Amino acid sequence: MLSWEEISLRLILAAIFGAVIGVERERKDWAAGMRTHMMVCMGSALIMLVSSFGFSDTAGNEYIELDPSRVAAQIVSGIGFIGAGAILFLKPTTILGLTTASGLWTVAGIGMATGGGMYFAASVTTVLSIIILWGLQPLQKKFSSKFQNKTVTIVTKKGLSPRFVIDRITDGSNLDYNSISVTKQSKENIIEVKLEKPATTGFKDIIADIQENEDVKKITWNK
Known part of the structure; x- marks a missing residue:
């Protein structure tokens, strides 16, 4: 007994x-933050301790057969419920939270390793997790098209016709458009343009010209 x-x-x-x-x-304002990760990791360590040493009083009984791995094995499948709660389905093609969910699953493994006394493995995994989550993100943003500008939202005053903006965007542009939507509100129009590929320099120049119009209130880029 420990x-x-x-x-x-x-x-x-x-x-x-x-x-x-x-x-x-x-720091990215995700729902599963510091306290959630602490609880998952510490709880996994506790379950690992219970699995390994919690039944020591019954050990040696010829009528009882103990398998220390059975309780701990349930953590791997059970943590999936928490991970699923961290995943957000915003739109049919937009899913957020997969990295947080996988992080919670990894944190559970770190807790199991710590509860089992594998301090070195838990420490190395923690360091590698930080490198993956934080250190590699700038590199991913640089080379992955997923993080490049593919959606532009233009908010204009009510007096400016959406057709003017759409014609200006599509005129002379060789880009493939996924969709162009217009939402008319009481005081403004919202035009959202989704591209199949990241925006080119020429397309960004067109957007910059549109932004010079005094009836354009705001233009934002999203990935």
């Missing part, structure tokens, strides 16, 4: 490891 000092050390380390990864998610 001493109370060792039990405390494992639970505290699990909370710290979870907090380190949670802070990275917290």
Whole structure:
């Protein structure tokens, strides 16, 4: 049986490891932030302790057969419920939260490793997780088209016809458009243009010219 000092050390380390990864998610204002990651990691460590040492009083009984891995194995499948709650389906083609969900699953593994006394494995996984979540993001944004400008939203005053903006956008542009939508409100028009491929320099120049119009209130780019 472990001493109370060792039990405390494992639970505290699990909370710290979870907090380190949670802070990275917290700074992006995701629903699953620091406290969620801390609880998942520490809870996984506790379950691992229970699985490994919680049945020591019945060990050795010839009528009882214990498998320490059975309780811990349920963490792997059970954490999927929390991960699913972190995934947001905004539109049929827009899904957010997959990275957070996979992070929670990894944090559960870190907690299991810490609860099992595998401090080095838990520490290395924590460091690698931070590198993946935070350190590699600038590199991904640079080379992945997913993070490049593909959607532009133009907000104009009510007096400016949406046709003027649409004709200006499509005139002389060789880009493929996924969709062009117009939403008319009481005081303004919202024109959303979605591109099949990232915007070219020529298309951005057209948008810059449109922005010079005094009836254009705001133009925003999204990935």
